[in-house]
Amino acid sequence: MKTNVWTRIAFVFLLLLIWEGLSLGKIWPSYVFPSPFGVIASMVAGLEDGTFVRAMSASLQRAVTGYTISVLLGIPLGLAIGRFRLARETLGSLILGFQTLPSICWLPLSLLWFGLSNRSIVFVVVMGSLMAIVIAVADGVRQIPTLFIRAGRTLGARGLFMFVNVLLPASLPSIVTGLKLGWSFAWRSLLAGELLYVTVGLGQLLSAGRDLNDMARVIAVMIWIMMLGLAIDKLIFTPSQAAIRARWGIAESEII
Amino acid sequence: MTLEMRKVSKSFKSAQGLTPALDSVDIAVERGEFLCVIGPSGCGKSTLLNLFAGLERPDSGEIEEDGHTITGPSPHRALMFQEAALFPWLTALDNVAFGLNAAGISKKERIAKASYYLALTGLADFAGRYPHELSGGMRQRVALARSLCIEPRVLLMDEPFGSLDAQTRDNLHEELQSIWEKTGKTIVFVTHNVREAIILVDRVLLLSVRPGTVRREFRFDIPRPRHFEDSGIAEAAREILFYLRDEVRLTLEGNE
Numbered sequence: 001m002k003t004n005v006w007t008r009i010a011f012v013f014l015l016l017l018i019w020e021g022l023s024l025g026k027i028w029p030s031y032v033f034p035s036p037f038g039v040i041a042s043m044v045a046g047l048e049d050g051t052f053v054r055a056m057s058a059s060l061q062r063a064v065t066g067y068t069i070s071v072l073l074g075i076p077l078g079l080a081i082g083r084f085r086l087a088r089e090t091l092g093s094l095i096l097g098f099q100t101l102p103s104i105c106w107l108p109l110s111l112l113w114f115g116l117s118n119r120s121i122v123f124v125v126v127m128g129s130l131m132a133i134v135i136a137v138a139d140g141v142r143q144i145p146t147l148f149i150r151a152g153r154t155l156g157a158r159g160l161f162m163f164v165n166v167l168l169p170a171s172l173p174s175i176v177t178g179l180k181l182g183w184s185f186a187w188r189s190l191l192a193g194e195l196l197y198v199t200v201g202l203g204q205l206l207s208a209g210r211d212l213n214d215m216a217r218v219i220a221v222m223i224w225i226m227m228l229g230l231a232i233d234k235l236i237f238t239p240s241q242a243a244i245r246a247r248w249g250i251a252e253s254e255i256i
Numbered sequence: 257m258t259l260e261m262r263k264v265s266k267s268f269k270s271a272q273g274l275t276p277a278l279d280s281v282d283i284a285v286e287r288g289e290f291l292c293v294i295g296p297s298g299c300g301k302s303t304l305l306n307l308f309a310g311l312e313r314p315d316s317g318e319i320e321e322d323g324h325t326i327t328g329p330s331p332h333r334a335l336m337f338q339e340a341a342l343f344p345w346l347t348a349l350d351n352v353a354f355g356l357n358a359a360g361i362s363k364k365e366r367i368a369k370a371s372y373y374l375a376l377t378g379l380a381d382f383a384g385r386y387p388h389e390l391s392g393g394m395r396q397r398v399a400l401a402r403s404l405c406i407e408p409r410v411l412l413m414d415e416p417f418g419s420l421d422a423q424t425r426d427n428l429h430e431e432l433q434s435i436w437e438k439t440g441k442t443i444v445f446v447t448h449n450v451r452e453a454i455i456l457v458d459r460v461l462l463l464s465v466r467p468g469t470v471r472r473e474f475r476f477d478i479p480r481p482r483h484f485e486d487s488g489i490a491e492a493a494r495e496i497l498f499y500l501r502d503e504v505r506l507t508l509e510g511n512e
Contacts, residue, residue, distance in 0.1 A: 151341040154309055155355035155406060156331035165357070169345040248344045249388030 034216035042220035051205065052224060059190060059201040060228075062118060066125025067186040074130050074182065075175060078137025083167065088138070095134050103128030103189035107196055121193040128189025133182035140174020141167060173244050180237040187229055258442045259285040259308055259410060264317030265467075266303055276467035277303045280317070283461065283470060285410075290436050290443045292453035294496070295463030295471075296504045301446040302338075304468070305412045308444060309335040321410070331355055333410040334403035338418055340395035342387040348398045349374060349383035355406035373401040377431065393424035400428075404435065413445045417452070426484070429455055433481065450500060454492045455482045462499055465506050472499055 016036050023035035030038070046052035080087040081095070106127040107120070114120035144167060152166040194203020202225055209218035261283045267276045277300040285291050295301050306312040307319055310329040319326045321333065329335075334355075342351045353370035361369075374383055377397040387395055396416055403411060417425045433456065436443055447453055453460045454476060464471040474496055478488040 147337060147339060147341045148343065150311055150335070151337065151343075152354075152358075153311065153329045154331075154333070154335040155402070156329075156358040157354070158358075161358050165354070166343070169343070172345070247386060247388075249386075 031213045031215050034219060038216035039219045039223070042214075042216040043223060046205075046217070046220060046224070052221075055200060055202050055205045055221075056224070056228065058199075059194065059203070062121050062194075062201070063125060063186050063190045066122040066190065067129055067183060069122070069126050070129040070133055070182055070186065071179060073126075074133030074178070075137055077130075078134040078175075078178065079141055079163075079167070079171070081134065082138035082141025082171070092138065095131050098127070099131035099135060102192075103185070104192040104196070107193055111197070116197065116199075118199070121190065121197060121199075124193040125186050125189045128192075129182040129186035132185045133178045136178025136181055137171065137175050140171040140178065143174065144170040173241075173248055176237070176241050176244055180233070180241060183232065183237065184229070187232075191225065258287040258289070258322060259283070259444065260318075260320045261304075261307070262318045262320075264307060264314045264319060266300070266307065266312065266314050267467075278307075278314075279467035279469045281463075281469055285442055285444060287442055288440045289459065290457045291445065292457040292460045293444065293446045293463060294448060294450060294453050294460060294500065295468060296465055296500065297448055299463045299466055299503075300468030301448075301463060302414050304463075305335060305414045305444065305446055308410070309333055309412050311335070331359065331406045332408050333412060334406055334408040335412045336399055336403050336414060336416045338415045340387070340392075340399040342395055342398055342402070344387050347384050347386055348379060348390065348394075351387070351398055352401045352405045354402060359406070370401075370405055373405040374398070376404070376435065377401040391424075393420050393428065396420060396428065397431075400432070400435075404439070404441075409442060411441050411443045413443065415447050418447070418449070425452070430481065432456065450493045450496045451484055451489060454478070454489050454496070455484065460496060462496065462503070465503050471503065 019036050023030070023033055027033070034042075043052075077091065077095075081092045082088070103124055106124050110120040110123040110127075114123060148166055148170050149162075152162050157166055191203050191206075194201040195207055196203075202221060205221045206218055209215070209221060261281055264278060264281045265276070266278045267274045269275075281304065283291075283293075283304075293301055293304060303312065307314055308326070310326045310333065313327075326333075342348075343354065346354065349367065349370050352374050353366040356366040356369060371380070371383065374380055377400050379394060379397050379401065382390060382394060382398075387398070390398065399416070417428050420428070429452065432443075435441075445453070445456060458476055460474040460476075461470050462472040462474070463469065474492070476488075476492050478486065478492065482489055
């Protein structure tokens with residue numbers, strides 16, 4: 001594992017070196033192609049004057065709000081679609097249709113409904129992440145080994161008890177996969193929305209950088225966005241997914 | 257009479273059309289009897305148990321328990337599968353207590369009863385382990401305890417020891433015999449292992465190749481406890497194998 005980390009660090013260093021070399025060559029003007037030092041300085045400056053923290057907390061707040069709504073709606077919808085034929089044939093095909101629609105397409109409609117407010121961006125985030133969660137959860141429920149259901153039935157489980165004690169836990173690994181996927185869609189939709197509709201946020205920092213011809217700043221914000229996304233994935237989703245997979249024994253065999 | 261099947265036929269739909277699994281099967285099981293059903297693979301043995309369990313409905317014929325038609329699964333008739341089919345998200349103890357939980361029994365009573373049956377199958381020290389932390393033999397013991405814990409009148413067992421090594425299987429045979437002697441349950445045990453059948457029971461039914469029908473009945477009066485090496489076992493096995501080979505040969509010829 002140690003050599004692995006060093007390989008990665010060396011790779012990043014090499015990239016920085018090539019980058020610095022290209023910018024020293026003055027092939028393009030510095031506002032089009034900034035040096036890595038300019039970008040790092042911009043990242044530090046953004047942290048120091050608080051613009052980055054303010055933008056990040058505004059963006060995260062929207063993302064979390066939209067994502068929470070998606071989770072609360074998506075899990076029950078996905079469970080219903082996975083379990084009931086009627087829901088699958090009606091809602092299921094509607095959701096599949098919506099999933100093909102890039103979430104930013106909802107922005108014009110959202111602006112008409114909610115006006116120039118936070119709510120319209122949250123709506124775009126919901127539309128961006130809800131479908132992914134519903135589809136992953138529904139697929140997960142449909143793939144529950146029938147053996148679990150049969151075992152549950154012969155032991156006297158039915159109705160709500162079966163749902164809560166067999167179907168829900170049996171589909172938990174796919175629910176977590178859906179939640180992870182949903183988060184990445186929420187994050188993308190949020191930034192697409194913020195770029196088009198200017199208010200305090202990471203998307204606005206990007207637009208502002210473009211307006212000021214400050215490419216170092218644009219790249220600095222992009223790196224912040226990337227690191228934030230990675231951090232959330234590595235700190236929240238990857239560990240919980242690993243824990244569930246270990247407990248469910250998925251690494252060893254499908255059915256125990 | 258505890259369990260009775262009269263003129264039961266069952267077919268399954270497949271891509272090739274209707275595949276008959278059972279054809280006009282008559283079986284009667286006495287209360288407290290330990291019956292073995294053997295037959296070549298694919299003769300519909302599992303279907304037979306699923307019908308008794310109430311997980312499948314027959315195309316024609318009648319299936320009754322104590323004179324009442326079986327219309328669905330019931331905790332009075334526990335079914336054990338080839339795989340342990342334990343719930344990976346529950347500890348061994350909670351798996352055993354699952355049926356009691358479904359029946360709405362208080363937590364205190366649940367734990368007391370589940371602990372008792374876990375101890376009966378020799379797993380008192382493993383109550384807090386999760387299924388993936390147990391060996392194959394231990395998992396089948398937990399599954400046995402889980403079936404016994406709902407205190408069914410009838411225990412239906414579908415080749416439950418088929419995937420275990422010989423040593424573990426021997427131990428479980430002994431335990432199952434002693435549990436049967438202690439509890440006096442009605443047991444229907446399906447296997448394709450002739451010696452396993454003779455060690456366990458006094459009456460064996462031989463099913464024909466698909467579509468399965470009862471081809472022959474064997475009765476033994478061999479003193480217990482029985483062991484694989486006993487001469488009486490070998491003699492009885494030879495007799496059954498003679499007819500079983502006949503059936504297997506028919507299967508092979510049928511496939512050519």
